Amino acid sequence: MKILVTGTPGTGKTTNSKKLAKALKLPYFSTKEIINDNPNVVESVEKNVKIIKPCLKKLLEKFLPHSYVLDTHLIEYAPKVDVIVVLRCEPFTLAKRLKKRNYPKNKIMENVEAEIVNYFSSSTNKNKVIEIDTSKIQSDENVRKIMKIMRDKKWNKGLIVWDDKKYSKLLLKK
Ligand SMILES: Nc1ncnc2c1ncn2[C@@H]1O[C@H](COP(=O)(O)OP(=O)(O)OP(=O)(O)O)[C@@H](O)[C@H]1O
Ligand SMILES: [Mg+2]
Numbered sequence: 001m002k003i004l005v006t007g008t009p010g011t012g013k014t015t016n017s018k019k020l021a022k023a024l025k026l027p028y029f030s031t032k033e034i035i036n037d038n039p040n041v042v043e044s045v046e047k048n049v050k051i052i053k054p055c056l057k058k059l060l061e062k063f064l065p066h067s068y069v070l071d072t073h074l075i076e077y078a079p080k081v082d083v084i085v086v087l088r089c090e091p092f093t094l095a096k097r098l099k100k101r102n103y104p105k106n107k108i109m110e111n112v113e114a115e116i117v118n119y120f121s122s123s124t125n126k127n128k129v130i131e132i133d134t135s136k137i138q139s140d141e142n143v144r145k146i147m148k149i150m151r152d153k154k155w156n157k158g159l160i161v162w163d164d165k166k167y168s169k170l171l172l173k174k
Pocket of ligand 2: 013014015
């Protein structure tokens with residue numbers, strides 16, 4: 001089974017996907033680590049952000065085993081998987097989490113905007129998508145929820161909607 005865990009930075013991909021991998025007895029991989037081990041996939045670095053070459057996708061397909069949990073924010077270079085888990089987070093909570101990490105204001109707003117428009121679910125044609133709101137619930141519960149949705153095949157792509165009117169003030173602070 002190939003599972004991709006994605007979502008806006010700060011939604012809890014690393015925390016949750018490590019636990020999910022453990023619960024499913026699957027190996028855990030992260031594109032951040034794979035990129036660090038393969039500097040040839042880095043096109044350039046701009047303002048501390050790595051610009052990644054599209055060949056990352058081929059590398060992942062060659063490198064990854066038959067079954068895994070892959071933690072990635074690079075949905076556009078994702079390999080073919082069976083299930084995509086998109087972690088979501090209430091935008092004010094997400095902004096707080098990113099502030100705690102000392103992200104600059106514009107970076108926080110960019111990520112909050114991506115969360116509001118559900119960029120990660122919208123970027124895939126796949127139907128087998130599980131969205132989980134990580135705002136309040138601890139990760140053990142999140143993992144149980146993910147496994148239940150997988151078992152019941154109750155895919156819920158696009159069902160978590162943040163009311164953009166409520167968050168427009170947050171975006172105006174950009
Ligand atoms: N359910 C939760 N409740 C409260 N805080 C959480 C929850 N899940 C994760 N966090 C916190 O949110 C922060 C982000 O988590 P994590 O590093 O797993 O996110 P990420 O999606 O992997 O981020 P990145 O894309 O930058 O790697 C961490 O400080 C983590 O402790
Ligand atoms: Mg992470």
